[in-house]
Amino acid sequence: MPPWVASAPRCIIGRQAIERLPFALRRSHKASLPLNLLRVRRASTHVSPTAINVRPNIPPQNQELYDALSGLSSAAEVYVNISRVQLALRGLAAQDAVVRIAVLSMNSQKSAQQLARLLLADPLGTEGQWEKQLGSSQNEEGKAVLLRYGDESNAHTSSPLYNILSVPSRVLRAHNIEILVSTLNTNVAISAAITTTESSKDSILVPKIQAPAATGLPVPYPTHKTLVLGEGLESAVAYGRFTADVTEGLEDMVKVAIDLPPSSTEPDADNTAEFLATNLKVGTNALNKFRESIANSEVYEHGWFQSGLPSITHWLVQYLQGPSPESLKPVLKSLICSIVDDVESNIAKQDAEQLHKLASSTPPSQTSDSILKNLETWAEQSHTELRDQLDEAFISRSWHKLAWWKLIWRVDDVSMILEDVLQRRWLVSAEKNAVYLAGQMNQAGYPETLTSNPPLPIDNNAAAAAASDPSPPSPPSPPSTTVQPPLPPWPTLIPQTRTSLLHTTLPPLQTLSQRLVLQSLTTTSLSTALATLFYISLPTFSLFEASAVAALGTVYALRRMQKVWEEAKSVWVGEVREGGRRAVKGVEDGVRGILVRREREEKEGRREREGVEERRRAREAVGRVREVLERLGRGE
Template identity: 55%
Template structure:
């Protein structure tokens, strides 16, 4: 069996076997020859989706090729894959095609006219491809200029239109020129997106597919020439490339279409910007083609148009050399520099996170120390001030036996205790502490977002509620005097003390005032009734003596006063205990809220910064891969 039969698909071989019997010898020979051509053609065109296809790499490029392949795996998050694939394809071939992009910031027709001036032969007549470049394409697709005859047929592409050009420049330097425009999003944006640098956007132009599918397709190139109109284009280009450095126009060159200068200016220093005049260059070329006698006029117009500088830039680093072209070495060096710059940027970012985390940790520790000092002083103030207030003469004015003429002073004296003795200094110190935390960047209200490491805090800590001290049960107590437990909005922690004081004033003092008035009225009523009863018995019962009748009245007076003493002292003692306990709860509530604020604020940076940076190993591997590529590149020189 011939060796080529092994490459024939099974369906094809079976079909050929079925038809062999019905073919003449001449037809059979023709079919075999045709089948051999088909198999040879299929074997030489490898599908781009084929895997495990080992390219035929020149021996001089093998070390650099495999070093770049390792770079794609070790630094896949830092390297531009499109440019890396372009470099790998260039190293896999002996004389790879060099791609140059000519991008216009305004109109593609101007870029096509500039491409015509760069590639046209001044000694020949105007060809058909030059006329096509001078006409604006209706579909707005990019134009790919390749070397070849004008009548060459190319397979249609949805990305660009292919023109074959018999240009000596393209043939000599094995060039392909892509003429397109910069996308509106890229050209109008003052700063490129964070995911792609401006250098990558220029060296990997995005080509739009058909209008029904607007997915951009990257088209990596070795060099890019950007064409702008007027000085405003230079300003836009400067804003766009503000995040990168253009190395003297080696890979990215800017050409600004401006009026020609009055005097000829020549400079041999490399520059990233060139002033050109397309109209003047077109007129100079047309005059030379019209007559060779216009050579002086052509030379003056050509140099004034700025075209020699662009022509020199176009073929720079393109002469073939061993083992590869200088443009390929520049591409590989640019890839390694970009990877190293991105890795360094990531290191700086991580270092900043660690620094911020350390500063945040120190700030949090300082805030917690200030909080502990504040809490200790607040508890001491609560104890000492309330002891002094309840031992003062003013508070003893509310003794049970003084209620008959001091019953209207209960609210005033109780309010004075709360307003002047209840955490007054602690409230001021809390405001100072809140100012320190605000200056350090901490919020004054807890966020309702869930935190994974935050402890479960009761609802009355996030939204403080005051509890009314327990008072003796009384049938005349109204439920309306109880404080509502519904809180509609959280209270910032610096104002929790004043909020708790207001709640005590409105929730506990009115019931205490009402209880005092009720006790006085009840005592007087009971005493009056017992006195009336004793008088009635003394008058109506002759056997009752004055002493016996007075004993009944005295008994009622003693019972009513005893009840008044017991209930009032119990209520006053309960109020004192409730005020102390509410003060401790308020201090504890403020302390827990502040600790939770510090913990959650520190968790946003501390948790992230406290973790082991998983990207350390990845960045180290990327650096090692970059060093391998640079070593391989140095060995090629």
């Protein structure tokens, strides 16, 4: 047994102490450990079912910031990206948390894998197995790759989201980072970019990993930093379009590397630039040359700097370590500041939308009640007008001109008399008062257009007449490019119903009157001719009998004309009354619908105004996080 184990108190020798032992030491001395020590280790690894939600062992210097950020995720859950908050909380809960870096390719994932290989490869060593796996074609299927530090022989738990490779890289070990290699789709249409709820910043810093086909839903993988790789100037233009909605710089968290043809001179190492020029082919050739022989070190150095990879490597490990092991990592601080800035930006957008809605002030409830009373008065007066005016129209001298026995000499005036009834007696005052009612609603803050456009019925008789017209068809007129004038902002259902009645009911009545007169004259003529023939051809047929036959035909024709015409007029009167009633009811329902919708909007507005308190709490949580960050920055 090692002497330090024998001298250490048993109460502090547990799972953590044993896990910190070197692997070989644990294996060689496991059998020599006391039985009670093994029991302590087994007891320490057992997790009670009641300890599932136990708070993590947070370092004391991060406790206040952890609590403030947790309060922000609760108070501003609508305005914050939960994935990024969870990554920040995970970083605060550990003394030296893993830093996540994503390498996303805008073209092929194979290029991103090649770049990750160049950044992590050891030029002094031979090509590792992980390099061969990373460069092989097995990852061309689009599945992401996660690079973690470890021996190549280490076995990792397989994940359906990404392939895990153990990389014995000094960069990964020294800075405690892991790299996710995937793709970034920047070929998004402008209309889709406007309607989507996710910003391009979230798409870059929280890349989506495609889940298996069983689920189909992408899984977010938040990162601290992201390196975007493009090929050619077209990729730079596509990236600029994709990030058009980002109003603040992302230089500390996002870097764009464009694979361009190599320049004749070594590029300047400008680590503050958002775009870096690189050439993967030159970097790969330089690495291969150095591995062939150390004598090619000068060629390697020249090619390595010409490829632009040193600037990318410098950015990769920049801001990963703080001034002391206990201090907050700059990359974690940048992540928290970015989260807070996003919350403030989302709250500001919500405030702007709320102010825009409040600018078009909704009318108070008393105004709605006043309009509703005016609507009820208008509806009552309109129904009364429809009844009284039509009653007067149907007992007037003009209407009596359409009596059946006057139809013979008034047959050409049928359309004129019926049109006069509709134009002068059918809801004339109701139409004018509806315009006044619409004006009152517009003045009260109801901008909706009270229009209704039912399709006019087709006149079958006119269509049949047009079909039977033997006249040659006129040449087609050129297509008209005139724009239809906008509808007036008042109810148009009454005039449209009147127009529909004029087009659908008057032509059939006019046609019926002409047909009845023609049939009556024809029947009377035939009966008179038959009576004359009987009187001439039959000697026993007296004049009285012949007159009786002629009178019988005439009475039959007139009686038939009276019955059909009076029945047609009654049907037309019923259609006119019913059409007026439906028009008034339609206008009334339309206005009531607008009032109901506005009342519903007022309720929704009240619910939105209740969100003011939620935004106030979110601002207070943001202020607490910023206050703690300032104190940590001052070293308090």
